[in-house]
Amino acid sequence: MPKVEHPNSTVLTDEELRTLDAHWRAANYLAVGQIYLMANPLLTEPLTAAHIKPRLLGHWGTSPGLNLVYTHLNRVIKARGLDALCVWGPGHGGPAVLANSWLEGSYSQTYPDVPRDAAGMDRLFRQFSFPGGVPSHVAPETPGSIHEGGELGYSLAHAYGAAFDNPDLLVACVIGDGEAETGPLAASWHSNKFLDPVHDGAVLPILHLNGYKIANPTVLSRLPESELDELLRGYGHEPIHVTSDDPHQVHRAMADAFDQALDRIAVMQRAAREDGRTERVRWPMIVLRTPKGWTGPAEVDGVPVEGTWRAHQVPLSAVRENPEHLRQLETWLRSYRPEELFGADGRPTADVLACVPEGTRRLGATPHANSGLLVRDLPMPSLDRFAVPVDKPGATLHQPTRVLGDLLEQVMRDTSERRDFRLVGPDETASNRLGAVFNASGKAWQAQTLQVDEHLDRHGRVMEILSEHLCQGWLEGYLLTGRHGLFSCYEAFVHIVDSMVNQHIKWLKTSRQLAWRAPIASLNYLLTSHVWRQDHNGFSHQDPGFIDHVLSKSPEVVRVYLPPDANTLLSVADHVLRSRDYVNVIVAGKQPCFDWLSMDEARAHCARGAGIWDWAGSENGGEPVVVLACAGDVPTLEILAASDLLRRHLPELAVRVVNVVDLARLLPSEEHPHGMGDFEYDGLFTTDKPVIFAYHGYPWLIHRLSYRRTGHAQLHVRGYKEMGTTTTPFDMVVRNDMDRYRLVMDVIDRVPGLGVRAAAVRQEMADARTRHHAWIREHGIDLPEVTDWTWTA
The missing domain is CATH 3.40.50.970 (Thiamin diphosphate (ThDP)-binding fold, Pyr/PP domains)
Structure with a gap:
């Protein structure tokens, strides 16, 4: 029996009930058709194996519940003139959302090659989860969607994000009971403590309990209703419960639940916006409990399916090979009485479309789900x-x-x-x-x-x-x-x-x-x-x-x-x-x-993405014998300090300093839009000179980005290599061999002929590292020559 919180149920006329049920049945029919059929969409002839897709993919179990929500959202949007968006948490219920957007016409408006007629229905069915077609999940291809349904847990956070600073928008959010077990979704219930009833829109969570995940029961569906109610009230919501497996009863209960919820939202927003009330709002939500795979096969091969985990994906899995499965599928499809829902031309009847809003109020046509149409340039100051x-x-x-x-x-x-x-x-x-x-x-x-x-x-x-x-x-x-x-x-x-x-x-x-x-x-x-x-x-x-x-x-x-x-x-x-x-x-x-570049210099350098800092090197217009490269603020500091040491200890050495701001510049131009062609890269880093590269992160990333370059064999990268601890700032770079002394030693080790000539300098650098270790253990701070260093060249 349906359960609603208040006895004063919304009074649906018999006509309203009939048309709502017609829309819901039509959506269910289309959802099943997408999973199974590649021909004969209106069942104008007996179903045969040739009409069935060779691979059956998709999720039926959640679809009838999503269709019910979509149908009743249509009703209140049309009756109340609402601007609404729905985030479909059980996004693997793609057949339902696609079915409804096709029924309302937004799908055909977006994809004219899938018209709202028999030919379009045939294409809608065939393309679903089919090579060259559309995904089985709610996806960017789905009109009205802002939420990829392939991974669970993010629907409610997305819904609140959509509502922030959108005061006239209602954001409904269907949360699957499997999704409700994820960490992100569990935290998302607290988003209501951040929703401003004055400047933000309203979020209406709809917790859809159908009892099962892929193979196991869901936690929230197994809680006693009183315990679940206490949990949701503890989160700060006022739950409205709807429980039924009878279509006519559930339609009346859902209509009442939506009207209660939206009436409460309107009262609370008016109190905050017009009366200046500031106490925290307790927002309504709907808890919808229906059987998994509702209206589908009750039993297959002697085992129960409807209302169990077996309904999660494809209830009848051997339709092409098993005549009994084929018979059951045809019986299932005909149970929706498609001849009452679609004309001979395949167009939905007036009864089916009676609850559907018009224009941009349709869920599949709302500009809030294609908001590049709404976004304005951000005002950026000078x-x-x-x-x-x-x-x-x-x-x-x-x-x-x-x-x-x-x-x-x-x-x-x-x-x-x-x-x-x-x-x-x-x-x-x-x-x-x-x-x-x-x-x-x-x-x-x-x-x-x-x-x-x-x-x-x-x-x-x-x-x-x-x-x-x-x-x-x-x-x-x-x-x-x-x-x-x-x-x-x-x-x-x-x-x-x-x-x-x-x-x-x-x-x-x-x-x-x-x-x-x-x-x-x-x-x-x-x-x-x-x-x-x-x-x-x-x-x-x-x-x-x-x-x-x-x-x-x-x-x-x-x-x-x-x-x-x-x-x-x-x-x-x-x-x-x-x-x-x-x-x-x-x-x-x-x-x-340290401040290295003026604003004009910074603009030019960032536009290049990578460039030579002439003032930091010592090549003096000639050809360098070594390139010191850096990416990141601390690596830049250490490279410049190393360049300073080389200038003082080996002044005859021609050193080039290259700084990289845009890391993708290291990729070849054919692999990334920001990448450099080989000619430009070789001009910057040379083809045959040692490149000592101090990098902010893991050093192997730089090798991965540049492995195809001519001079890659000469590239030596220093970066973070999981040598971390609680220590001094400079000791972090020493531990990871990215300090200025180690970089000077790398230059001496890699420039041909320098090893013998600069052996004393190398020894001095190694001694500085040893001195550093002793100093920090005695004083707890870095060497004065490090903390007091400045660029003086």
């Missing part, structure tokens, strides 16, 4: 206002991220009215020296506040929660619905979202191939508190490998930048915040760092 003065390289020091914080503060101010920029991070905004943004916006917060709290703001646009998953999910949802943002994180812990960034990169790669999807603002990472300046926190905080992870992905999407000082960081940040359809990773330090 960098000269924030640039640090550099009259001479290495004469002054600044904290690069603190300088960037001033720029971000202005961006926050300039978007205060339009509210389309957010800064997210896991409790690290102040730690990462970006605290200036609090002068323009506080931290979003709807929960309890105390007098000792700072910068908490009910209407804030800085988002902090100690969950990298939520930060990533919120920002993805925000970007995918037409806004801008930046994710600031400790470098070592951004790995927590490795899989999430994978999915977003795949989304962007596919979206770029779809002419109808407009470009969105890029996903921008600022990774700081990085490996070389986590000496105090130790080994657990030392991992630069996110760069390796990202650069292994689609080259047309990913970019990695290693600005060596404050002004180059400003230039890179300006570039990435203006960009579209990329995942940009910036690694920059928050500790005091």
Whole structure:
């Protein structure tokens, strides 16, 4: 029996009930057809094995529940004139979302070669999970989607991200009970403590309990309803329960549940927006409990299927070979009475379409799911206002991220009215020296506040929660619905979202191939508190490998930048915040760092991506005998200090210094849009001279990027090699053999003929390393010659 929280049920007329059921049956029919059929879509002739796909792929179990939600969302959108978006957490239920978008006409509008008639139905069925067709999951190809359903756990975070700063939008989010077991989804329930009822839209979670995953029961479905209700109320929601396996009863209960939920949302938003009420809102949600594989075969080969895990994917798996399975499939398809739902021409009947909204109110046609159509250019102030003065390289020091914080503060101010920029991070905004943004916006917060709290703001646009998953999910949802943002994180812990960034990169790669999807603002990472300046926190905080992870992905999407000082960081940040359809990773330090380049020099250097620093070398217009290369702020410091030592100890040596800001420049031009052709690369690094390369991360990445180059055999890379601990800053580079003394020794070891001639210099460098070890163990700080070093050339 259906269960709803209040006895005053929505009164559906018999006509409304009949048309809602017709739409739901039509969607179920289309979902089954996509999984099984490659011909005979309207069953105009008896079903035969020739009509069945040779490979049966797809997920039936969740589809009838998704179809029910889609049908009832249509009803309330049309009746209330809502702007709505739905995030489909059980994204493997792609047949359902595709079926509904075809029924409402948005699919055919997007893909005219799949019209809303018999020929289009035939193509819809054949293309599903078929070579040259469309994926079985909700995907970028699916109209109305912002959420790749292949990996579970991110739906609710995406939904909240879509709702932030979207005050007129309702974001429904269907959460599968298997998905609800994932860590990211479990944390996502706390997103309601950050949703501002004044400036944000509403999120309506719909927890769909159908009892099973692929082969096991789901945890939440096995909880007693009272215990589940207490859990969800503890999260801050007001649950409305709908439980039924009777279609007519569930339609009435679902209509009532949606009306209750939307009435509550309207009252709460009006109280906050018009009456000025400030107490925390307890948002409604719906708990929908239906059988898995509902309306499908009850039993197959003598074992139960409907309502069990066996309904998860393809309930009848041997249709082409087993006549009984074929008979059951035809009976199943005809149980929806398709002759009542589609005309002879295959077009949906008026009854089926009675609940469907029009135009952009259709879920498959909402511009919020194709928000390159909505995104506006971010107002970026002139960098000269924030640039640090550099009259001479290495004469002054600044904290690069603190300088960037001033720029971000202005961006926050300039978007205060339009509210389309957010800064997210896991409790690290102040730690990462970006605290200036609090002068323009506080931290979003709807929960309890105390007098000792700072910068908490009910209407804030800085988002902090100690969950990298939520930060990533919120920002993805925000970007995918037409806004801008930046994710600031400790470098070592951004790995927590490795899989999430994978999915977003795949989304962007596919979206770029779809002419109808407009470009969105890029996903921008600022990774700081990085490996070389986590000496105090130790080994657990030392991992630069996110760069390796990202650069292994689609080259047309990913970019990695290693600005060596404050002004180059400003230039890179300006570039990435203006960009579209990329995942940009910036690694920059928050500790005091030498200023090497003026703002104009920084712009030019960042535009090149890699270049010679004439002032730092000693080739004097001739040909170098060795190239000192660097990428990253600490590697740049050590390379310049090594160049300084070589200038003093071996002044006759012709040294070239090359700095790399854009790491993809090391790739061949045919492998990455930012890559260098061989002629340009060889001119920069030479073809036959030793190259000593100090790199921010794991050294083998540089070898991977440049292995095809002519001079690769002469390339020697120093970087992080898992020699971490709690120690002094300089000892970190010594432990990993990237210190200035080791780099000078590398030059002596690799320049032909220098080993004997400079043996005394090499010995002096080795002695300095020995002296360093003794000094730090006695004094606990680095050698004065290191801490007091400045560039004097």
